[in-house]
Amino acid sequence: MSTPHSKENTATITALPKELELFQGCSPSFIKQLKQSASRSHHDKGHLIFVSDDEAHSLYIVISGWVKLFRETLDGTEAVIDVLNDNHFFGEHALFNNGVHEYSAETADKTVLLSIPLNLLKRELQQNPDLSFNFLKALAQKQHIKEREIEQRSIQSTAQRIGCFLLRLTKQDGKKSAQIHLPYDKTLIAARLGMQPETFSRALSKLKQSTNIEVRGSTVKIEDVEKLVNYTCSMCSHSFPCEDLEKDKA
Amino acid sequence: MSTPHSKENTATITALPKELELFQGCSPSFIKQLKQSASRSHHDKGHLIFVSDDEAHSLYIVISGWVKLFRETLDGTEAVIDVLNDNHFFGEHALFNNGVHEYSAETADKTVLLSIPLNLLKRELQQNPDLSFNFLKALAQKQHIKEREIEQRSIQSTAQRIGCFLLRLTKQDGKKSAQIHLPYDKTLIAARLGMQPETFSRALSKLKQSTNIEVRGSTVKIEDVEKLVNYTCSMCSHSFPCEDLEKDKA
DNA sequence: CGAGGGTTTGAAGTGCATCAAATAGTGTGG
DNA sequence: CCACACTATTTGATGCACTTCAAACCCTCG
Numbered sequence: 001m002s003t004p005h006s007k008e009n010t011a012t013i014t015a016l017p018k019e020l021e022l023f024q025g026c027s028p029s030f031i032k033q034l035k036q037s038a039s040r041s042h043h044d045k046g047h048l049i050f051v052s053d054d055e056a057h058s059l060y061i062v063i064s065g066w067v068k069l070f071r072e073t074l075d076g077t078e079a080v081i082d083v084l085n086d087n088h089f090f091g092e093h094a095l096f097n098n099g100v101h102e103y104s105a106e107t108a109d110k111t112v113l114l115s116i117p118l119n120l121l122k123r124e125l126q127q128n129p130d131l132s133f134n135f136l137k138a139l140a141q142k143q144h145i146k147e148r149e150i151e152q153r154s155i156q157s158t159a160q161r162i163g164c165f166l167l168r169l170t171k172q173d174g175k176k177s178a179q180i181h182l183p184y185d186k187t188l189i190a191a192r193l194g195m196q197p198e199t200f201s202r203a204l205s206k207l208k209q210s211t212n213i214e215v216r217g218s219t220v221k222i223e224d225v226e227k228l229v230n231y232t233c234s235m236c237s238h239s240f241p242c243e244d245l246e247k248d249k250a
Numbered sequence: 251m252s253t254p255h256s257k258e259n260t261a262t263i264t265a266l267p268k269e270l271e272l273f274q275g276c277s278p279s280f281i282k283q284l285k286q287s288a289s290r291s292h293h294d295k296g297h298l299i300f301v302s303d304d305e306a307h308s309l310y311i312v313i314s315g316w317v318k319l320f321r322e323t324l325d326g327t328e329a330v331i332d333v334l335n336d337n338h339f340f341g342e343h344a345l346f347n348n349g350v351h352e353y354s355a356e357t358a359d360k361t362v363l364l365s366i367p368l369n370l371l372k373r374e375l376q377q378n379p380d381l382s383f384n385f386l387k388a389l390a391q392k393q394h395i396k397e398r399e400i401e402q403r404s405i406q407s408t409a410q411r412i413g414c415f416l417l418r419l420t421k422q423d424g425k426k427s428a429q430i431h432l433p434y435d436k437t438l439i440a441a442r443l444g445m446q447p448e449t450f451s452r453a454l455s456k457l458k459q460s461t462n463i464e465v466r467g468s469t470v471k472i473e474d475v476e477k478l479v480n481y482t483c484s485m486c487s488h489s490f491p492c493e494d495l496e497k498d499k500a
Numbered sequence: 501c502g503a504g505g506g507t508t509t510g511a512a513g514t515g516c517a518t519c520a521a522a523t524a525g526t527g528t529g530g
Numbered sequence: 531c532c533a534c535a536c537t538a539t540t541t542g543a544t545g546c547a548c549t550t551c552a553a554a555c556c557c558t559c560g
Binding site (some may be wrong): 104185186187197200201202205 | 505506507508509
């Protein structure tokens with residue numbers, strides 16, 4: 001699992017990505033501490049970051065790449081909880097329970113991570129209402145997304161779930177057609193959407209027939225976005241575009 | 251939907267339930283404010299508390315009874331997000347988005363609610379790290395539960411999901427057998443577990459055959475808890491008993 | 501060029517949903 | 531306290547969606 005140049009830590013980092021809403025409004029002194037104690041690491045695809053029940057020391061922020069969060073049963077069946085990219089964080093559960101991870105995490109592509117020591121973060125959270133509020137907001141948002149995920153898996157068909165996934169990757173520029181690039185391999189997308197790779201393949205074909213999309217490898221051309229919306233969103237409680245969700249993803 | 255004596259508000263309440271971890275560590279002055287501005291209301295079964303996209307004014311805490319949280323699609327299909335009882339809160343999303351509810355809420359039984367004004371809460375959250383931390387903890391826990399829910403719905407059979415539901419209602423007293431009472435009607439349990447009532451009924455029969463349980467109305471006698479655990483938890487990534495989950499539920 | 505993983509396709513099976521109808525259970529007014 | 535009305539629950543029959551197992555294909559990368 002471990003890859004050649006994993007954990008190429010640089011003890012200090014020069015800058016936090018400025019887009020990190022999570023730390024907006026934090027004091028300069030805390031930011032300085034962060035920069036001193038956070039570390040960056042580079043990983044190839046397939047690197048196991050931690051496994052469920054591991055003792056947790058850091059919260060991780062994805063700087064670039066993709067990270068798969070998952071749980072697995074005794075018999076090896078795997079359930080993908082989420083797949084994260086830039087500016088998303090994970091491992092935060094350990095702040096509030098007894099300090100162990102609740103799921104496993106693995107890179108799904110070449111990935112750069114920022115590790116932030118939990119003890120530093122916890123201390124600051126207990127003192128700094130701004131940071132806490134940022135976190136609260138992020139957690140509430142995550143929770144909402146999970147709730148929608150549950151909803152989707154129970155009332156949408158596999159083809160509709162794929163349609164929804166595609167639409168969330170689509171820029172909202174008012175154009176009739178759009179072209180997108182699947183962010184990671186189809187097997188992982190399938191797992192992320194709670195279906196088998198075979199089912200994914202077949203459901204995508206069905207979607208092609210029904211909604212005028214073209215698929216070539218990992219490139220998807222949506223001829224008529226509205227047609228896809230009609231097909232996809234009829235079984236969804238939200239109306240398209242799904243305003244608030246994953247606005248910063250992909 | 252509205253029932254006779256809904257909204258029997260008493261402008262002030264005499265005491266917050268002392269079990270409310272959420273407000274542990276808050277200043278006496280804030281608690282006093284809370285008592286002045288929070289209100290209690292009594293509702294019969296079937297009272298619609300708010301609907302998705304309603305403007306939100308309060309966070310609600312269940313004092314007694316049961317509340318169903320759900321979303322529905324255009325065609326009327328309903329997805330149950332959660333069913334809450336004592337000491338659980340809902341409506342908190344509105345603190346962090348533009349102040350509208352993300353789901354609908356309805357009482358599933360005779361229920362007493364405590365309503366806490368969002369603006370008061372938000373102000374305090376932005377000043378009081380202790381309160382924020384309590385909330386963070388609660389949200390992280392909720393998120394974890396949602397993640398497990400997603401896992402369960404994708405890899406457990408209907409009978410196993412029911413078994414899991416039963417086990418979570420079971421007191422962990424080391425006895426071989428146990429007797430429990432279903433907290434709300436089977437149709438709602440089915441919806442809560444993401445299946446049809448017919449499927450619930452059949453899956454429960456299957457469970458009876460496989461694990462020596464007896465069902466009479468809403469009373470369930472589990473002859474051999476371990477047998478049920480074996481049947482149920484084999485497809486779960488957690489080992490029984492599911493330590494941290496819903497420890498205070500039902 | 502060949503190896504290996506990702507992806508597609510085929511055939512068959514299974515679990516759950518759906519529709520329909522019977523039965524049990526609960527609260528109501530008489 | 532009983533009969534009725536209405537809802538909750540069960541049961542049966544059938545269909546469809548997704549899974550599973552197997553095999554072929556494709557594509558990338560050494």
